[in-house]
Amino acid sequence: MFGGFFGGLAGGIFSGQYRCFPVSFIDKNEAETGNKIFLPSSALDRLASLHIEYPMLFKVESRSTGRSTHCGVLEFSADEGMAYMPYWMMQNLLIEEGSLVTITSATLPKGTYVKLQPHTKDFLDISNPKAVLEMTLRGFSCLTRGDCICLHYNNKKYYIDITEAKPQDAISVIETDCEVDFAPPLDYVEPQREERPAPAAAPSSSADAAAASSSAQPEETEPEEPKFLAFQGTGRRLDGKAAVGGPPVPVDLSRGGARRPPVPALPADSQAKPSAAGATANGTAGKAKAGKVVFGATGNRLLDKQQASNGAKPPASKPEEAKQEDPKFKAFAGKARSLKD
The missing domain is CATH 3.10.330.10 (Vcp-like ATPase; Chain A, domain 2)
Structure with missing residues (x-):
């Protein structure tokens, strides 16, 4: 019979069968956070007559599944023949709504x-x-x-x-x-530890040592590419002769500029003979032998003085050379004119 209730006295033990439902059926969702159930008021009368010790604890057993658990009581406000319990307790017992359970007092x-x-x-x-x-x-x-x-x-x-x-x-x-x-x-998964590689063993024989030394030798370097050479042509002086100097010096453009080639040393006999230019770096005339012509007006005057001392007349200047001289500026060089003209 649905909702049937059987209670009895067996050596001071309370026992009864009830139809089980979740606490959500009576709007008691806060009871889901515990394991206390709701029983009818008739169960309280029988427990009081048995002098059950407090706190009241019960064993809930499902004969259909053979599973059992233990719980307490929250209120005696359920309908007759019914018991309301948290839904997670019903899941532990593997029962559904309306299933029949046996509730027994326990110590x-x-x-x-x-x-x-x-x-x-x-x-x-x-x-x-x-x-x-x-x-x-x-x-x-x-x-x-x-x-x-x-x-x-x-x-x-x-x-x-x-x-x-x-x-x-x-x-x-x-x-x-x-x-x-x-x-x-x-x-939970246990984290795996990373195994460190074992250190390499030292060579045990002379052959292993030779192999290790040969592998340690550096590889042959490739030939370098030819660098840029500045001023590769031949030099010429003002008199048409070949300039004295060495070969062109390679320039390393990666270092940000050209490098000045070294000035070669002149031979002993050439040091005594001045060049055709005859001028030093500070603009003064160099040493020259008598009778030689050097560039510049100073050299010509020296030659004229030498010839005058020897009794020779200086050579007449060519008209072309006179023409090459720049005429000096003369103020009021024009013809005079009067107002009558």
């Missing part, structure tokens, strides 16, 4: 140790998981080994498995100091 020892294992490594990103866990477990009366509880934090659900509990598989967590340990998340 559980206070827990001393519990080990939890998150499903995802996102739980490790919480800044203070201990505080979040303490706040969440306030809605729990007991924990059972093998259950999967749900933690609600920051608008996100975190599923955690209870892998171990002491001193029994089902413990009470009300007013007790319980040690909590965490196992690696189910999707």
Whole structure:
């Protein structure tokens, strides 16, 4: 019969069968953060007559699936023959809405140790998981080994498995100091360590040493390309003779300019004879033998003086040379004219 209820006294133990529904059916969604259920008021009357110890803890068992868990009670406001519990508890029992469950009173020892294992490594990103866990477990009366509880934090659900509990598989967590340990998340992957290459061994024989030395020798360098040579033509002096000097010097354009070629030293006999130019760098005339003609007006006057001392007349200047002289400027060189003319 739907909604049937069976209760009895068996050595001070409460037991009854109820139709199970999620707490969302009675608009009690806040109860999803714990493991406390809603029972009808008739269950409270029977528990009071049995003198059940507080806090009231119960064992919920599904005979169809053979799974069981433990819980507490939040209110005695459910309809007769019905029990409302969080939906995650129904998922642990593998039951659907309206399934028949057996609820029995239980006495559980206070827990001393519990080990939890998150499903995802996102739980490790919480800044203070201990505080979040303490706040969440306030809605729990007991924990059972093998259950999967749900933690609600920051608008996100975190599923955690209870892998171990002491001193029994089902413990009470009300007013007790319980040690909590965490196992690696189910999707956690151990980072792989990069293996460093082993150092190369030293050569053990003379042949290996020779091979190592031959490999260490530098390769032959390629011949350099010919550089740019400035002024490759032959030089000529003003008198038409070949200029004295060495071959052209290569210029390295990559260094930003040409390099002045070295001035070759003149032979001993040529140092005594001055060049046809006969002028030094400061503009003064160089030393010359008597009877030689040097460029410049000074050289001609010296020659004229030498010839005059010898009794010879200086040669008459050619008319062409006179023409080449620039006429000096003469003021008022024109013919005079009067106003009458």
